[in-house]
Amino acid sequence: MHLYESIIPSGNAYKVQLLLAHLGISYETTALDILATPSETRTPEFLKLNPNGGIPVLVLDDGTPLAESNAILCYLAEGTRYLPDDKVNKARVLRWMFFEQNSHEIYVGVWKFLTYWCPTGFSHLSEHEINTLRERGQKAIDVMERHLADGNKKFFVDETFTIADICLYAYTSHAEKVGFEVGEKVKEWLKRVESQEGHVRIKKDATGKCPY
Ligand SMILES: N[C@@H](CCC(=O)N[C@@H](CS)C(=O)NCC(=O)O)C(=O)O
Known part of the structure; x- marks a missing residue:
């Protein structure tokens, strides 16, 4: 397998790398x-792999390209302990993965x-846009804090470590460092994810701008 990722540590690429590490699958990057x-995601060659022009893209050994981080997680996790077989629990995992893309990554990741x-930082945004990003x-x-607090849950779905946890971990693990308030339940869950056997950290930022 070959993973297209980015020179700066991308949370979306990291999700895939974290699951690949848990599964013990080797790959090139x-x-x-x-x-x-x-x-570089806008070259004609790369747009053939992902017409939407973004990383991560995982190219399978037969040359099939897979785009969208959470779709890649689903592909890799199918048939493993990281994605339940049970229809309801599988839908619950997907619920959190859609939440991550629609309500979390586009604010916390951005x-x-x-x-x-971003070369212009926040300066190209209005105060209203900045406040909206922050509030959302x-x-x-x-929402994550309340879900975990309700019933004192260990993980997001069925008390089991799944790709719902992996995808949510990618950007939440950095949320406090960039100024969001992170509650106790989420902090405990972050530690629980980090203590799973096979856990790997996101790669270091070669530009030196982002502390680990
Ligand atoms: N929804 C996509 C988001 C992909 C995405 O935004 N990738 C960013 C890096 S995290 C990227 O490639 N940015 C460069 C670009 O769009 O040209 C996913 O989850 O894979």
């Missing part, structure tokens, strides 16, 4: 410069990108 103008790497990111983290 190409790190694209997504800060270049235009981004905030991280603006904080560390905080709301997502608060």
Whole structure:
């Protein structure tokens, strides 16, 4: 397998790398410069792999490209302990993965990108846009806190470590460092994810802008 990721530590690529580590699957990587103008994800060759022009893309051994981080997680996790067979629990895992993309990553992940790497930082955004990003990111983290607190859950679905936890961990693990308030239940859950056998950290930022 070959994973296209980025020169800066991308949470979306990290999710895939974290699951690959848990599964013990070896793979090759190409790190694209997504800060270049235009981004290296916009070349005709890369757009053939992902017409939407974003990493991660996982190319299977038969040459099939898979795009969208959470779709890649589902592909890799199928038939493993990281994705339940049971229809209801599988739907619950997907619920949190859709939540991550629609209500979390687009605020918390974008905030991280603006904080560390966006050449213009927050300066191209209005105060209203900045406040909206912040409020919606905080709301997502608060939703996670309430879910874990209700019944004192260990993990997001069925008390089992699944790809719901892996995808939510990627950007939540950095949320406090970029200024979001992270509650006790989420903090305990972050530690629980980190203590799973096979856990790996996100790669270091070679630009030195983002502390671990
Ligand atoms: N929904 C996509 C988001 C992918 C995405 O936004 N990738 C970013 C890096 S985290 C990227 O490739 N940015 C460069 C670009 O869009 O040109 C996923 O989960 O894979």
